[in-house]
Amino acid sequence: MNIMLLYGTETGNAEMLAEDIMAELDGDHDVECRNLSDFAPDEFDRSRLHMIVCSTYGDGELPASAQPFAEALKAAAPSLSGIHFAIFGLGDSEYEETFNFGSKGLAELLASHGAVQIGERITHDASGSDMAEDLAFPWAARMVALAEEKIGENA
Amino acid sequence: MSRAVAIVGSGPSGCYLAQALLKAAPELRLDLVDRLPVPYGLVRYGVAPDHQGTKGVIRQFERLFERQGAGFVGNVAVGEDVGLDDLRAAYDAVVLAAGLSADRTLGIAGETLEGVHRAGRLTRALYEHPDAEPLPELGPRVIIMGNGNVAIDIVRLLAKTPDELAGSDLGPVPSAWLAGSGIEEIEIVGRSPAAAAKFDAVMVKELAKLEGVRIRVLGAGASDDPEGAKKIAALEAIDGHGAGPRRITFRFGLTPMELAGEGGRISEARFQDAQGRAIALPCSAFVTAIGFGAEGVLPRDALIGSAADREAGVLAPGLYATGWFRRGPQGTIPDNRADAQLLATRILADLEAEGTPAQKPGRNAFPAWARAVGYEGWKRIDAAEIAAAPENRCRVKIASRETMLALALQTEECPQ
Incomplete structure (x- = not known):
């Protein structure tokens, strides 16, 4: 599977998790890992799975490195039909009203431009007892399996 | 051999710098030198004990030592145990990331009265810093002067019921102190609108989760500025919250004029409002939470004052500053x-431009560091703290430097 692994980060936690997922998938798959701040909306590719790791910052906002991407996407308003993405969120349930709003907002934004979400959005809770990678590695494996069906079918 | 870099201070600014340096130049010989036997600075001793999620950045910083080859040199105070000039002679680059630990003061009459406290000292006691003073008696009516996140942390912790501290790492002594505080009224006063x-x-919205309080907000006003409007909206959202026994009152636009009391103990704080009217608020304790300044043996003011390029963090050839030490007490963890x-880009460019001078010895210049606390020593402290945590706590901090050192250096049996 050809995978573009993207992360939106503020403190670096999402970046670290993305690098861990990359190390986990690399070898079996062709993975490129990039900060959302270095990714343009016209780089989406129908033949790839876009796997996104995104945190939440402040009052339920997108993290700093995802904000320019979101602004660019809103401004360019491209059609993302036929684009597949899967998304994993990082949040903190101490702030329950806006828990994981960053990944939620980003998923909604991509969907509003026609991109198709694969699988469910999994969220990690920094105030919980799970390690992020213990949730993220099985999630990544499931998403790749799902994407192989879907992108394979459409190809 | 590779270049040697020493970072003074292992809080978030020092750790993020180490991370950025080692990502770009994994071959660097890099040491984080800290005056405490434990790493992570304000992540451990400044982030509130009920904000464990915020402390999650520690998992990134552990990799510095576990995978990226950084060294931890704990219990070594630069300026005391080792001179800054000696450190600069031994390393190709030295970065001051020592933070700012002194509380700013108001500079008004009555600040030396009993019952007047400083936020940094109070939080060091609450968060069990090894150099902390004992927790003070606050009495029933507490005024917090200041409108930063530290002020809100103190309001929240003073207002919480014991049940609301479950899952935190607040220690048994501070927990008992809070449970028995007898606080009835907390007023948080800002000089600005x-x-x-x-x-x-x-941080303000979080207060709406408190169960033992009733909150009122006086004179929040209005704002055209989006950032200001957000703050006012958050205050309006919590105004009127709850029917608990402790009252929290927010007040704004009050300039502190004088603290007054009888018998050497504070009983009243006097302010002036924007219209010049005098306002007096009775209190049994007054806590200033108005920011931080330099403290300790590093001559920060002189170094920053003579900096070659302060904005870039360049103090002198081979000497740099980052974090609060460079820019002052503003900004949260990710700003660092x-x-x-x-700064990492700048340092690496400077090292590159120097060419290939004589090898600097790095830590080998300091044989006494054999008795410093290394990362393995810290991990023994860490493991002991986690293992000893009671059921409703995630950790119990070791508050005494002696006990930390005994564990880290294994000079005696681990005390229970």
């Missing part, structure tokens, strides 16, 4: 990350 307050809106990435 609410729109110019420094706290984050999310952005700062660090810029």
Whole structure:
């Protein structure tokens, strides 16, 4: 599977998790890992799975490195039909009203431009007892399996 | 051999800088030198004990030592145990990331009265810093002067019921102190209007989860500025919250004029409002939470004052500064990350431009560091703290330097 692994980060936690997922998938798959701040909306590719790791910052906002991407996407308003993405969120349930709003907002934004979400959005809770990678590695494996069906079918 | 870099201070600014340096130049010989036997600075001793999620950045910083080859040199105070000039002679680059630990003061009459406290000292006691003073008696009516996130942390912790501290790492002594505080009224007073307050809106909104309080907000005003409007909206959202026994009152636009009392103990704080009217608030304790300044043996003011390029963090050839030490007490944890990435680029460019001078010895210049606390020693402290945590706590901090050192250096049996 050809995978573009993207992360939106503020403190670096999402970046670290993305690098861990990359190390986990690399070898079996062709993975490129990039900060959302270095990714343009016209780089989406129908033949790839876009796997996104995104945190939440402040009052339920997108993290700093995802904000320019979101602004660019809103401004360019491209059609993302036929684009597949899967998304994993990082949040903190101490702030329950806006828990994981960053990944939620980003998923909604991509969907509003026609991109198709694969699988469910999994969220990690920094105030919980799970390690992020213990949730993220099985999630990544499931998403790749799902994407192989879907992108394979459409190809 | 590779270049040697020493970072003074292992809090978020030092750790983010180490991370950025080692990502770009994994071959560097890099040491983080800390005056405490434990790493992570304000992540451990400044982030509130009920904000464990915020402390999650520690998992990134552990990799510095576990995978990226950084060294931890704990219990070594630069300026005391080792001179800054000696450190500069031994390393190709030295970065001061020592933070700012002294509380700013108001400079008004009555600040030396009994019952007047400083936020940094109070939080060090609450968060069990090894150099902390004992927790003070606050009495029933507490005024917090200041409108930053530290002020909100103190309001929240003073207002919480024991049940609301479950899952935190607040220690048994501070927990018992809070449970028995007898606080009835907490007033948080800002000199500026609410729109110019420094706290984050999310910190204010969090107060709406408190069960043992009733909250009122006086004179929050209005604002055209989006950031200011966000703060006011957060305050309006919590105004009127709850029917608990402790009252929290927010007041704004009050300039502190004088603290007054009888028998050497504070009983009243006097302010002036924007219209010049005098306002007196009775209190049994007054806590200043108005920011931080330099303290300790590093001559920060002189170093920053004579900096070659302060904005870039360059103090002198081979000497740099980052984090609060460079820019002053503003900004939260991720601001240090952005700062660090810029400074790392600059340092690596400077090292590159120097060519290939004689090998600097790095830590080998200091045989006495054989008795410093290394990362393995810290991990013994860490493991002991986690293992000893009671059921409703995630950790119990070891508050005494002697006990930390005994564990880290294994000079005696681990005390229970």
